[in-house]
Amino acid sequence: MGSIEVMMLSADQCRSLRCLAEMMIPASAEYGVPSAGDDAIFGDILQSVGRDAGHVIVVLQTLDAMSGCPFADLDPQRRDTIAARLRETGGEALAYLTRIILQCYYRDDRVMRSLGLEPRPPFPRGFEVEQGDWSLLDPVRARPKLYREAD
Amino acid sequence: MMGVSGLAGDPAYPPHEPMMPPLPLGKSGATLVRGLNKLGWHWWPSDSAIATVEYEGRAQCINLGHCTSGCAQGAKASTDITYWPAAIRAGVELRTRCRVREITTNEHGMASGVVYYDADGVEHFQPAEVVILACNAVGTARILLNSASARFPGGLANSSGLVGKNLMFHPYARIAGYFDEMLDGYRGPGNCIWSQEFYETDRSRGFVRGYTFEFSRGQGPVMAAVHGMQIGRLPWGAEHHCAYRKLFCHRTGMVAICEDLPEEHNTVTLDPLLKDSNGIPAPKINYTLSENSRRMLDHAVARATEILRAAGAQDVWHEAPIPEGGWHLMGTARIGTDPARSVVNEWGRSHDVKNLFIVDGSIFVTSGGVNPTRTIQALALYVADSIKQRLATLFD
Numbered sequence: 001m002g003s004i005e006v007m008m009l010s011a012d013q014c015r016s017l018r019c020l021a022e023m024m025i026p027a028s029a030e031y032g033v034p035s036a037g038d039d040a041i042f043g044d045i046l047q048s049v050g051r052d053a054g055h056v057i058v059v060l061q062t063l064d065a066m067s068g069c070p071f072a073d074l075d076p077q078r079r080d081t082i083a084a085r086l087r088e089t090g091g092e093a094l095a096y097l098t099r100i101i102l103q104c105y106y107r108d109d110r111v112m113r114s115l116g117l118e119p120r121p122p123f124p125r126g127f128e129v130e131q132g133d134w135s136l137l138d139p140v141r142a143r144p145k146l147y148r149e150a151d
Numbered sequence: 152m153m154g155v156s157g158l159a160g161d162p163a164y165p166p167h168e169p170m171m172p173p174l175p176l177g178k179s180g181a182t183l184v185r186g187l188n189k190l191g192w193h194w195w196p197s198d199s200a201i202a203t204v205e206y207e208g209r210a211q212c213i214n215l216g217h218c219t220s221g222c223a224q225g226a227k228a229s230t231d232i233t234y235w236p237a238a239i240r241a242g243v244e245l246r247t248r249c250r251v252r253e254i255t256t257n258e259h260g261m262a263s264g265v266v267y268y269d270a271d272g273v274e275h276f277q278p279a280e281v282v283i284l285a286c287n288a289v290g291t292a293r294i295l296l297n298s299a300s301a302r303f304p305g306g307l308a309n310s311s312g313l314v315g316k317n318l319m320f321h322p323y324a325r326i327a328g329y330f331d332e333m334l335d336g337y338r339g340p341g342n343c344i345w346s347q348e349f350y351e352t353d354r355s356r357g358f359v360r361g362y363t364f365e366f367s368r369g370q371g372p373v374m375a376a377v378h379g380m381q382i383g384r385l386p387w388g389a390e391h392h393c394a395y396r397k398l399f400c401h402r403t404g405m406v407a408i409c410e411d412l413p414e415e416h417n418t419v420t421l422d423p424l425l426k427d428s429n430g431i432p433a434p435k436i437n438y439t440l441s442e443n444s445r446r447m448l449d450h451a452v453a454r455a456t457e458i459l460r461a462a463g464a465q466d467v468w469h470e471a472p473i474p475e476g477g478w479h480l481m482g483t484a485r486i487g488t489d490p491a492r493s494v495v496n497e498w499g500r501s502h503d504v505k506n507l508f509i510v511d512g513s514i515f516v517t518s519g520g521v522n523p524t525r526t527i528q529a530l531a532l533y534v535a536d537s538i539k540q541r542l543a544t545l546f547d
Contacts, residue, residue, distance in 0.1 A: 024387045031392045083387070095381070102376040115372060115399060117337075123223035126213025127338040132176025134158070136184050140193055146163045146347060 008053050009046075013060045015072035018042050020063065021101050023083050033114045036105045044104040055096035062086065062093075152237070153228035153528070154206040157198035163347040171203045174212065179335040179368040179403040180343040186462030192348040197365065200228035200525075201340055214339040216371060227340075249275075252431050253298040254282055254307055254507065261546070262307075262507045268429040281506045281538075281545075285531065288318055288480035288513040292419040293434040295484065308484070308501040313494055315420055317413035317482040318436065319518040322444045324471035326455035327404030328464025329397065336400030337371035346405075349454060350520055358446040360410040362520040364455065367404060375399040382468060404459065407451030408477070409444055410520035419483050440472065448472055479523045484513035486530075498541075499534030505546040510534045 009017065022037035034041060049056050063071040066082045074082065086094060105111060109119035157169030173196035176184070180196075187194045201218070202209045203226075212226040225232055239245060248270035255276070257263040264278040284291045292315040298307035306314050346364040349356075370378060379385030379398045386394055422435040448471040456467050487493025490502035495514055501507040510531035512523050519526060538545060 025391050026389055028389075028392045031396075033392065087387070098380055099377050102380065103373045106372040106376050112372065115396075117372065122215040122217060122337075124213075126215055126224070129175040129177040129214045129335060129339040130181075132181055134173075134176070134196075136176075136181070136188060137158075137160075137195070139188055139191065140162065140195065141160055143162045143193065146193060146351070147165065148351060 012070040019072040055093040058093040156203040161195040177335040186458040189461040288483040292483040318417040319411040319482040321477040323477035324407040326469040328459030329466040336369040362409040411518040481512040481515040486514040498537035
């Protein structure tokens with residue numbers, strides 16, 4: 001977590017971001033998955049902020065302004081209220097942050113395994129897709145032509 | 152050059168033989184076909200510029216599913232691995248990160264070259280015997296309008312006054328169904344089949360011309376989450392995981408590509424104030440979605456919903472027009488035989504400037520209810536052949 005992006009956020013902002021990520025995607029014992037605030041996933045989030053840092057900071061500043069203190073310091077009930085308000089008003093900046101959180105969460109090996117996916121990139125092995133039954137085209141083949149002749 | 156996969160016999164097209172076998176139907180395709188066949192509507196495996204067997208040094212598709220963001224396998228026939236290597240081997244010099252300000256003309260009214268800025272902002276003049284524009288309906292119109300001179304006060308090649316007019320896009324509707332069964336999701340090329348059941352004009356529908364349904368397969372794990380949240384189907388909190396598992400690999404659907412029609416009030420002009428970083432006047436776009444296109448979108452959403460319901464979808468979602476796609480740029484330098492009603496002649500040469508050619512979507516006279524790349528390629532190859540065949544009389 002020693003990236004340039006981490007340095008852009010204060011310690012309070014980091015805590016608030018982690019808190020928000022956990023609220024967005026909490027851990028689930030039922031599905032055997034961690035939360036988006038899990039150490040590895042949150043580290044990936046911080047590393048992945050990159051060019052969207054401005055949007056992320058806007059969201060965190062908005063969150064703290066709504067809270068009147070660092071968002072992470074609120075009690076859980078108050079956090080829920082503030083997070084609901086943020087979802088209503090967060091706009092484009094929240095959309096950028098949401099994408100980063102989701103991207104990092106759904107590429108985590110543990111999460112991918114829980115979805116039945118192999119934790120690997122598509123290339124170079126690719127995937128199998130069944131060719132299908134082309135006899136399903138028989139009723140279409142039996143139709144007269146649909147196109148217009150050129151003038 | 153590109154290599155096209157597909158299947159012969161489509162009643163929506165004149166007979167032709169694709170070079171390679173079709174892309175796989177997969178679970179998503181088979182599900183959608185169930186609905187289409189119940190309704191008795193046309194469908195066919197898409198012609199696709201994706202190699203399904205090894206083709207001219209390109210490996211065959213292995214269903215990576217990332218066609219639109221770049222094919223690591225090289226199966227998708229993007230121009231960086233097809234036309235450009237061949238052109239460069241043939242001696243073409245490609246100068247990247249350059250920006251043309253204007254086409255210059257000589258005392259005979261012929262194009263004499265272009266003025267451009269390189270990546271460092273340094274101005275250059277490139278003399279030319281022939282100038283060929285391929286900047287699409289915004290860029291081509293912008294350059295022509297920026298090339299105004301005493302001899303061509305309304306912009307170059309613009310005696311008709313039609314440069315920048317008749318701008319067309321492709322209004323798209325996106326419709327998706329959510330199914331109980333597992334579908335392809337992230338596996339396989341995005342496209343698999345299409346339908347042209349509603350392509351030709353039927354005035355009883357309340358609009359002229361029509362659209363193509365291009366069926367898509369599914370979404371990868373991240374896209375399913377991002378899109379699910381964007382459209383309000385994926386909550387925050389404890390319900391997130393259960394909701395996600397109802398979306399991921401359970402969604403398939405289509406887009407409807409509607410045929411936008413030429414209207415002179417849809418324009419590309421030069422912005423009187425805005426300039427780019429090189430000081431070149433920026434294009435300004437005025438466009439109003441027509442009532443005809445609006446009705447077409449509504450029709451497409453209704454028919455697509457019928458398909459998805461007939462296929463067994465538990466729930467259907469749609470968006471029309473979509474904000475992030477269909478911005479194909481066409482129509483602002485139309486082709487035609489009448490110099491008063493067109494910008495280039497029937498083989499792509501400017502009516503006004505006899506060594507100036509256009510080979511992009513700006514020469515379209517209507518948008519067609521299909522994605523335009525194959526038509527742009529066909530026209531570009533046709534214009535190139537026309538130039539080659541007329542070398543002795545090219546400027547007559």
